[in-house]
Amino acid sequence: RTVRRVTYTREALGYPIMAELTYLGDCLLVHISGGVSPHIGSVSTVYFDDGKTELKTLLLPHHRDDVVSERFAVELSKRTRSTVTAVCGIHYDNPGREGIAAIVECTDGILEDMLRDLSTQLNN
Helix, strand or coil: CCCCCEEEEEEEEEEEEEEEEECCCCCCEEEEECCCCCCCCCCEEEEEEECECCCCCECCCCCCHHHHHHHHHHHHHHHCCCCEEEEEEEEECHHHHHHHHHHHHHHHHHHHHHHHHHHHHHHH
């Protein structure tokens, strides 16, 4: 199997948020970043152990990116039944409650696009 990458981009609060999905054999790696200062804030991995899924997350101090990385890892793993690692780093300066909702809505839209594309691939 070859390594393949697919990039998804949407905009929230005037800045792009990008997610790059990389196929690594049967595993998936997704890197979600954007806002005014892309970075690495969290890493979440879902893997199978004795038929059960396990979720492990590393969250850097003073970050909340785990909300996004965990959702991507869990949902993509459910769809593909494979190991998925999601790396996330999205930063906006003081987005406020409504801004955070817009950022989450944006990342949810990207995840929905990925899941739709994966469903199409799995059914072919």
